[in-house]
Amino acid sequence: MARRPASVRARTTLGATAVVAVALVAAGLAVVLLLRSNLGGQADLKAEVAAREVASQLAAGTPFAALDLPDGEDRPVQVVDERGRVRAASEDLRRIHGTGSSSVRPGQPPRGGDDDGDDDPARGEVSGGDPEFSTGRATVDDRTADYRFAAVEVTTPRDETVTVYAGADLAAARDAVGTAVRAMLAGLPPLLAVVAGVTWLVTRRALRPVEAVRAELAEITSSGDLTRRVPVPDARDEIAGLAATTNATLAALEESVARQRGFVADASHELRSPIASLRTQLEVAAAHPELLDVGGLTEDVLRLQRLAADLLLLARIDAGDRPPVSPVALGGLVLDELERRAPGDRIAVRASVEADPRVMGVPGRLSRVVGNLLDNARRHARSEVRLSVAEEAGTAVVRVADDGPGVPPADRERIFERFVRLDDARSRDEGGAGLGLAIARDLVLAHGGDLAVREAPGGGALFEVRLPAVGPGSPAT
Structure with missing residues (x-):
């Protein structure tokens, strides 16, 4: 089994050359057929003109012996009556095949009986219809060649109907077709070589930026330096x-x-x-x-x-861990989390669960979000933590606010980074490791929601979780 070329450049060159070769062969065949048809039509016209010239003489009453027949090897003429008898023929004609008679001299015995004459031209007229054409061979002055014969009927003034056969040499047409074929065959390999060479060069130039990208990526891989970048070509391609x-x-x-x-x-x-x-x-x-x-x-x-x-x-979140999700009643989940945490909270949480919207999620991870936000609020609150659950325009909203110092606007995104603690003076035991808010936001984002912080209406920080609801929420109980 033949192997494909490994190089894209080689495959492109072979493909382009093959396509051009097929196109050139198809175009060459079309040209040769058109040329052959055109030259054949010219031969037919030439034979018909010669036949009608002789037929016109006969229609004018010229005797057979006094006919002015064309000279030369390219237009042999034979006049045959309805019984197959040759009445006139070119002087230099030696042999002929493909016409009404194989005889080349007048006065030969007839070939058969009389025709009925129903379709014969009128006296002194030449047939006005299209002549019949045939291909045959003739020998003129010891030269044998193929000819295209035109047969034209004419009725003399003496009411004798004859058929004039005039031939046109096909050698010139066939030589022209042969010359065209040889020229195409001779020119095809050099032309394909030019196409292959140009395609090779153009492809190499086009793929040069790709090679530069590949080489740079190889260097980056071997060195491990991710600060490097691949070159971008100027062209917008x-x-x-x-x-x-x-x-x-x-x-x-x-x-x-x-x-x-x-x-x-x-x-x-x-x-x-x-x-x-x-x-x-x-x-x-x-x-x-x-x-x-x-x-x-x-x-x-x-x-x-x-x-x-x-x-x-x-680590699981970064690795794309996505446990199976299910419909979760967010209001009930928040109430359960509050009930579980109530005994250990040093600051009471004032809850307002206005609705119980349903969201698609992992109950344990959504409880972790609420727990982390409550831990953060409890850590910074002076006397009160407020929690509310509502549904707004198809979105489940959980808000956790405290009456602490709040979060400066410049730090409202930085606090969601891992291991970030704004209050460096507080103890690690109270401040934690700085992962709670980072985990909360990552979990909310994994559920298709958003977590943001802003200033609470009465001062302090307000954390707002928004999650897409999957159905109308039921009133809180």
């Missing part, structure tokens, strides 16, 4: 679009890798603190068992457990 898209992909990949590296570095830093605290307490307990602080150890272990769970959840 598909290759320039490919290069621009490749650079956009590299930029996104660079950002993703930088984010992952920062995430790993921040995670390592956050994990180091509780681990170091646990190690210190265990070392002290090993040296002085009476100083063992079980409560502190338990708190550090729980904090470490929560941090590990948060990091695992973020």
Whole structure:
């Protein structure tokens, strides 16, 4: 089995050359057929003119012996009556085939009986219809060639109907066709070679930017330097679009890798603190068992457990983990979360569940969103946390507000970044690891919604979650 050329340039050159070859062969055949038809038509016309010239002489009463017959090898003439007898023939005619008689001299015996004469021309007239044509061979002056014969009927003034056969040499037409065929066959290979060469050069020039992109990508892959970019050609074509898209992909990949590296570095830093605290307490307990602080150890272990769970959840979100979704009654979910958290909250939550909109989501992850927002509000509130659930124009809306210091406008996007804590002075135990809001936004975005922060009407921060509702909400109970 033949293998395809590996090079795009080679395949393009072969394809273009093959297409041009087929087109040229088809065009050549069409030209040859048209030329043959045209030359054949000219031969027919030439034979008819010669036949009618002789027929006109006979119609005018010229005797057979006194006919002025054409001379030369290209127009032999034979006059045959209705009984097949040759009445006149060209002087130099030696042999003839394809006409009314194979005889070439007048006075030969007749071929058969008389015709009925129903369709004969009137006395002294030449047949006005289209002549009959036939192809035959004739020998004139020892030269044998193919001829195209035209047969024209004429009735002499003596009421004798004869048929004039005049031939036109086909050698010139066939030579012309042969010359055209040979010229095409001779010119086809050089022309295909030119097409192949031009296609090869043009394709190489067109693919040069692609090779530059490939080479640069290979360098980026080997060096691992994602800050590099592939060259973008000046032309506004598909290759320039490919290069621009490749650079956009590299930029996104660079950002993703930088984010992952920062995430790993921040995670390592956050994990180091509780681990170091646990190690210190265990070392002290090993040296002085009476100083063992079980409560502190338990708190550090729980904090470490929560941090590990948060990091695992973020890793799953980044990996595109999408658990099966189902319709969730958002109002009921919020009330359940409030009931679960009520005993441990130092600040009471004032809830206003006006509706119970249904959304498509993962109940556990939506509860995590509400819990993280409540944890953040409780951490910053002075005396009150307000929570509301409503449905607005087909959108489920959850709002969590506190009466704390609020979030400066310049930091309202930065607080959703991972490991960001605006209050650097507060303790890590109170401030957490800076992952709660990042997890909440990632989960909301994964559910097709949005999470934003703005200033609360009475001061403080207002976090607003918007999710697409899947059906009319029922009144809250």
